[in-house]
Amino acid sequence: MSVLLEMKNIHKVYPNGTAASRGVDLQIYEGEIHALVGENGAGKSTLMKMLFGLEMPTSGTILYKGEPIALSGPRDAIKYGLGMVHQHFMLVPSLTVSENIVLGEEPKQGPLSLFRDRGTEEKQIAQLMATYGLKVEPQAKVETIPVGQKQRVEILKVLYRGARIIILDEPTAVLTPQETDELFDSIKALVAEGYTIIFITHKLREVMEISDRVTVLKAGKTITTLMTKATNPEEISRLMVGREVLFRVNKRPAEPKDAVLSVKDLQAADDKGAPALRGVSLEIRAGEVLGIAGVEGNGQTELVETITGLRRSTGGQIRYLGEELAGRSAGRIRAMKVGHVPEDRQTAGASLTSTIAENLILDHYRNPAFRRGPFLNARKIKEFARTMMQIFDVRAAHEQVAAGSLSGGNLQKVVIARELSKNPKLLIVSQPTRGVDIGAIEFIHSEIIKRRDGGAAVMVVSAELSEVMALSDRIAVMYEGEIVAVLDNTEALTEEEIGRYMLGLGTKTEHPERKEQEAI
Amino acid sequence: MKSVKDIYLELSGIAIAVLLALACGFAVILATSSEPLTALSSLIIDPVTNPFNIGTVINKAVPLMLTGLALAVVFQAGVFSMGAEGQLYMGGFAGAIAGIYFDALPFWLHFVVIIGCAMAAGALYAAIAGLLKTYANANEIVTTLMLNFVAILTTSYFVNNVFKDPTSGGAARMAYLSPEVLLSKLIPGFSAHGGIVIALAAVVIVYLLLYKSPVGYELRLVGKNGKFATYGGISKNRVLLTSIMISGALAGLAGIVEILGIHGTFKENFSAGLGFDGIIIALLARNHPIGIVVASFFYAYIQVGAQTMQAGSDMPREVAVIIQVMLVLLVSAQGIFNFMKHNMRKKGGVV
Numbered sequence: 098m099s100v101l102l103e104m105k106n107i108h109k110v111y112p113n114g115t116a117a118s119r120g121v122d123l124q125i126y127e128g129e130i131h132a133l134v135g136e137n138g139a140g141k142s143t144l145m146k147m148l149f150g151l152e153m154p155t156s157g158t159i160l161y162k163g164e165p166i167a168l169s170g171p172r173d174a175i176k177y178g179l180g181m182v183h184q185h186f187m188l189v190p191s192l193t194v195s196e197n198i199v200l201g202e203e204p205k206q207g208p209l210s211l212f213r214d215r216g217t218e219e220k221q222i223a224q225l226m227a228t229y230g231l232k233v234e235p236q237a238k239v240e241t242i243p244v245g246q247k248q249r250v251e252i253l254k255v256l257y258r259g260a261r262i263i264i265l266d267e268p269t270a271v272l273t274p275q276e277t278d279e280l281f282d283s284i285k286a287l288v289a290e291g292y293t294i295i296f297i298t299h300k301l302r303e304v305m306e307i308s309d310r311v312t313v314l315k316a317g318k319t320i321t322t323l324m325t326k327a328t329n330p331e332e333i334s335r336l337m338v339g340r341e342v343l344f345r346v347n348k349r350p351a352e353p354k355d356a357v358l359s360v361k362d363l364q365a366a367d368d369k370g371a372p373a374l375r376g377v378s379l380e381i382r383a384g385e386v387l388g389i390a391g392v393e394g395n396g397q398t399e400l401v402e403t404i405t406g407l408r409r410s411t412g413g414q415i416r417y418l419g420e421e422l423a424g425r426s427a428g429r430i431r432a433m434k435v436g437h438v439p440e441d442r443q444t445a446g447a448s449l450t451s452t453i454a455e456n457l458i459l460d461h462y463r464n465p466a467f468r469r470g471p472f473l474n475a476r477k478i479k480e481f482a483r484t485m486m487q488i489f490d491v492r493a494a495h496e497q498v499a500a501g502s503l504s505g506g507n508l509q510k511v512v513i514a515r516e517l518s519k520n521p522k523l524l525i526v527s528q529p530t531r532g533v534d535i536g537a538i539e540f541i542h543s544e545i546i547k548r549r550d551g552g553a554a555v556m557v558v559s560a561e562l563s564e565v566m567a568l569s570d571r572i573a574v575m576y577e578g579e580i581v582a583v584l585d586n587t588e589a590l591t592e593e594e595i596g597r598y599m600l601g602l603g604t605k606t607e608h609p610e611r612k613e614q615e616a617i
Numbered sequence: 618m619k620s621v622k623d624i625y626l627e628l629s630g631i632a633i634a635v636l637l638a639l640a641c642g643f644a645v646i647l648a649t650s651s652e653p654l655t656a657l658s659s660l661i662i663d664p665v666t667n668p669f670n671i672g673t674v675i676n677k678a679v680p681l682m683l684t685g686l687a688l689a690v691v692f693q694a695g696v697f698s699m700g701a702e703g704q705l706y707m708g709g710f711a712g713a714i715a716g717i718y719f720d721a722l723p724f725w726l727h728f729v730v731i732i733g734c735a736m737a738a739g740a741l742y743a744a745i746a747g748l749l750k751t752y753a754n755a756n757e758i759v760t761t762l763m764l765n766f767v768a769i770l771t772t773s774y775f776v777n778n779v780f781k782d783p784t785s786g787g788a789a790r791m792a793y794l795s796p797e798v799l800l801s802k803l804i805p806g807f808s809a810h811g812g813i814v815i816a817l818a819a820v821v822i823v824y825l826l827l828y829k830s831p832v833g834y835e836l837r838l839v840g841k842n843g844k845f846a847t848y849g850g851i852s853k854n855r856v857l858l859t860s861i862m863i864s865g866a867l868a869g870l871a872g873i874v875e876i877l878g879i880h881g882t883f884k885e886n887f888s889a890g891l892g893f894d895g896i897i898i899a900l901l902a903r904n905h906p907i908g909i910v911v912a913s914f915f916y917a918y919i920q921v922g923a924q925t926m927q928a929g930s931d932m933p934r935e936v937a938v939i940i941q942v943m944l945v946l947l948v949s950a951q952g953i954f955n956f957m958k959h960n961m962r963k964k965g966g967v968v
């Protein structure tokens with residue numbers, strides 16, 4: 098087989114200093130199914146964006162049939178037959194299936210005609226559907242068809258535009274097992290016709306089932322490319338979670354005291370109403386860090402939101418220092434000394450058009466100490482903001498600078514400063530260092546550990562397994578809305594072991610009713 | 618708060634928009650008038666040459682300032698209420714009724730009651746749109762625009778029927794209020810009435826409310842980033858309702874001040890779009906109370922200039938409308954421009 102597409106030593110550094118790719122090599126053979134696996138944040142999406150022309154690499158080359166090419170937009174990508182099926186569908190809900198497929202490329206009745214040639218259109222679409230088993234009712238409105246069919250429309254759209262290399266970004270994430278099987282049949286039909294497939298996923302079962310070769314990415318680097326037949330899920334998962342230590346935290350052993358938070362059989366639904374938490378139970382004691390590991394989208398977000406009052410629970414208990422949190426508003430919970438660093442600081446964690454000072458006083462503006470008569474005490478606020486900026490090393494000219502002008506790391510320091518400024522008894526930190534420059538990471542980690550040593554109960558949720566391992570005293574692994582394992586973070590604990598639980602390959606919990614079992 | 622440079626940029630942008638709008642007005646005058654110099658001088662110079670005209674500029678600026686403030690408050694909370702006009706009618710109506718029926722009170726208390734009734738009526742009327750938004754998720758632009766018609770036509774019915782002054786003949790109005798409670802001239806011989814004092818006091822109060830009080834902090838936070846406010850435990854619905862009611866109270870105040878200062882009682886169609894002019898004022902002022910003072914005076918100045926021009930030359934006063942429309946166009950285009958600049962900066966950062 099000949100090399101169709103090649104990426105050589107690709108680097109991508111965002112202006113805020115985040116290095117998303119740090120030396121990626123990828124060779125795609127013509128007519129193969131090439132799986133691309135890696136943890137969240139390993140750089141899969143960035144890589145694909147570069148292939149599809151949405152982002153330009155900072156350095157490195159992309160070769161198409163041996164010739165270097167520059168992709169500066171999706172139009173360039175399609176010129177080389179590259180098509181992408183996004184994880185989040187890009188369809189117009191109010192248009193029909195066939196209108197979506199031809200959108201922008203409608204066959205015309207003549208070269209100068211303004212009218213769609215519906216006959217040709219229908220014929221072409223029917224042929225595509227029949228050849229690859231992608232059956233969808235062409236006249237149905239997209240908003241009325243189920244998710245699996247929407248995905249077929251996406252694939253048809255890409256085929257219609259003449260793509261020969263199809264990138265599928267986590268295509269099975271939204272599919273039922275039945276739909277997944279059908280998708281795989283279509284993929285096989287496509288490959289039989291000479292198409293090349295790049296398949297991004299973190300489900301190892303699928304890698305084994307469908308791919309010819311698999312490339313493992315880790316922390317922005319290509320670790321290796323393997324023949325699928327010559328490897329096994331254990332090896333891949335070991336490579337995926339890797340050994341490279343990105344985070345180093347100096348900390349003493351924890352001295353846990355009484356339980357601060359105790360969650361029992363917690364249930365909640367995601368935004369679409371599907372169950373996201375299926376009976377989560379956990380306990381965090383004063384003076385310890387509980388890490389939540391898991392592939393993103395397994396209920397971590399919903400768990401944090403439910404505890405902090407931003408999402409309604411549908412069952413179970415959240416006991417915090419003897420009080421029930423379920424049913425209380427976010428404001429009440431914040432006032433009970435629960436600190437929460439949200440995963441998305443750009444939208445939920447900060448108001449970018451407000452000043453640093455305004456961001457910092459979120460919990461204090463009702464406090465009489467910050468008042469002067471009916472008004473806010475400007476001097477006190479300024480003093481407070483300056484002190485916080487100094488303690489937390491926020492680098493900005495002054496406290497009246499818009500928060501949005503800060504770098505990722507400095508903005509995160511503002512968020513953390515605010516959440517720590519109320520001396521939380523429970524601190525919940527989601528993705529503490531996502532998109533944060535290296536310099537700030539160490540500082541943020543040491544602040545978290547300082548709070549633990551000061552007697553706070555800390556919960557750390559991170560997609561970076563190495564971060565969870567560096568910070569936590571115990572690690573709970575979430576998989577499909579459940580805690581599948583709770584592990585003591587000892588020297589003996591390996592990333593491979595956690596990785597297995599993360600991928601749903603085994604369970605180990607403290608539930609007496611569940612027997613310890615380990616698969617594979 | 619923004620850096621000095623940003624404020625400077627913003628101000629120069631608005632100044633350019635104002636100058637361009639004026640230039641368009643001048644161009645029309647130069648192109649169509651047979652005596653362009655006379656027309657121009659009567660447009661620009663006459664409003665400020667005699668005390669009577671200056672007083673008229675001030676009187677016209679008063680309701681604009683109040684409706685401008687009313688809209689700035691909701692806009693800062695991210696609510697696009699267009700309902701100041703209707704709230705103004707409701708406020709004026711309630712205030713005038715209080716003026717007629719509580720005549721037995723001592724005049725200072727009577728005055729306070731009139732103002733209080735007007736503001737309360739405006740606030741309560743605004744609350745309808747607020748409640749529809751918070752509980753039924755109804756788009757506030759649609760509801761407030763519709764409620765404007767309801768207010769204007771309802772009050773029109775009442776002044777034509779129930780509360781019509783029997784001595785008014787063909788005019789649809791209520792009985793005139795007792796002169797004691799009307800806003801008197803500030804200086805004898807100078808036409809400006811006491812409304813300007815009320816308007817400027819309102820500017821100061823709204824400024825303090827928005828920028829120095831906890832309520833204002835919440836209000837602006839919800840307007841800037843609702844998700845962040847929710848995360849911080851601020852009830853978005855409560856803030857939305859508060860902001861729209863404060864806005865309604867200010868619009869109601871605008872209505873009653875206009876009645877007490879100019880008309881003497883509630884007359885049918887007495888506003889003729891003050892609530893909508895307020896939208897332009899708030900846009901021009903970028904929702905800032907200080908800017909609203911400047912914008913109201915400028916706007917009033919153009920309107921009076923149009924009148925003096927019509928009286929003093931062959932140009933009709935509608936030239937002022939051209940200038941106003943150009944202003945709206947340019948100022949909103951500037952908003953789009955800023956948005957694009959912002960986006961470009963973001964994109965440029967990535968590439």
